[in-house]
Amino acid sequence: MSNLPQSIVYIVDDDVSVREALSDLLESVGIKSVLYTSADDFLSSPRLDCPSCLILDVRMPGQSGLELQNTLNAMKISIPILFITAHGDIPMSVRALKNGAVDFLTKPFSDQVLLDSLHSALEWHKAERERYQERCVLQERYESLNVGEREVFRLVVRGLLNKQIAGLLGVSEITVKVRRGHVMRKMACNSLACLVRAHDYLFA
């Protein structure tokens, strides 16, 4: 059995001295890291299934840090990104942050500033992963509903009575009750309140 680390930080920088300095710093506070020399290097390697953060140099040969950020966003990969740079400018930092980066540090920076930013990023990703997991569970349950059950689901959480739903769907009220029971069981809800929240979370 492979035991996953509690968290991991991916470091992508073409400068070996920067990579190793960062890696040493993180190791000194008990944070595991994996090093990459380029964006493609990172993209072609597997990511571990645990809370993580990406420390990214803005300027690199090949795909730049900002381009990698766009790539990951397009892939809907939610790993938080912390940029570091020696030769950045304001438009770069603005673009990075508007695209969701958690921070944008200029060298030289204080170790503590980096570690603080990193910790909050890892905490965020931990929570984000839990939200994603919960959402996946709900999604699976929803996909187990057939068409009729989904229609009843939609109308029930809009506050309609069984009688009204039956009228709208052109089926008997008994059928609505049966479908409604199936929805409750399949969505693993024991109350209408729970069902409403499940629905709104799925279709937010």
Add this chain to the structure above:
Amino acid sequence: MSNLPQSIVYIVDDDVSVREALSDLLESVGIKSVLYTSADDFLSSPRLDCPSCLILDVRMPGQSGLELQNTLNAMKISIPILFITAHGDIPMSVRALKNGAVDFLTKPFSDQVLLDSLHSALEWHKAERERYQERCVLQERYESLNVGEREVFRLVVRGLLNKQIAGLLGVSEITVKVRRGHVMRKMACNSLACLVRAHDYLFA
């Protein structure tokens, strides 16, 4: 009757030529603006009750733009802020954006970039004001509930049965039904689904 403009932009800059250039630009696309020479000047003037945006110079005599941003955040004033600067640096821009600024432009900048940012900020503030208004209405309704009704409200939206609520609160089921009816009427909800959403919006 004072008719409010559709939207307004507040410009705070100590340089009169910048203020007027911006004002002219905005006027040329039909956006009204009001000019201030300092943060305190802006703070001591009344804001109009309409969708708006604040264009702020970072560096100014007296309170700086970043300080004014913190002041407004502490006052929980949600007006979007767009920074412009001639002599900024990356840490400034990062701080501004992490504190919620919508953009951080360096002079010279393209008119179109500013206008695009401004339009999306105004759109956001329009929606934010509507959310705030809706929340105020719900808040008022909630405050019209007495203590017992709030307890029933809390337990109903947790999915408990009247019988269970009565047991927990040590009152009769009849009383729960009465309170529940009051909650529905005072919160202006015609279904449990509506009530659940009102509750979760209030206590998100």
Add this chain to the structure above:
DNA sequence: TATGTGCTTATACTTATGCATGATTGATCG
């Protein structure tokens, strides 16, 4: 053809919810 499966519907019953009426109590106020 025979069989099984999934969906709909009906009947019958239990429980839950909503609401009106009225009695009781306790606090407040002129």
Add this chain to the structure above:
DNA sequence: CGATCAATCATGCATAAGTATAAGCACATA
């Protein structure tokens, strides 16, 4: 003191919701 108001609670009734059983139907499959 008497009047009043809000809150609680009971009775009684109407409607809504949840569930079990069984029947009928379409459809796929052996």
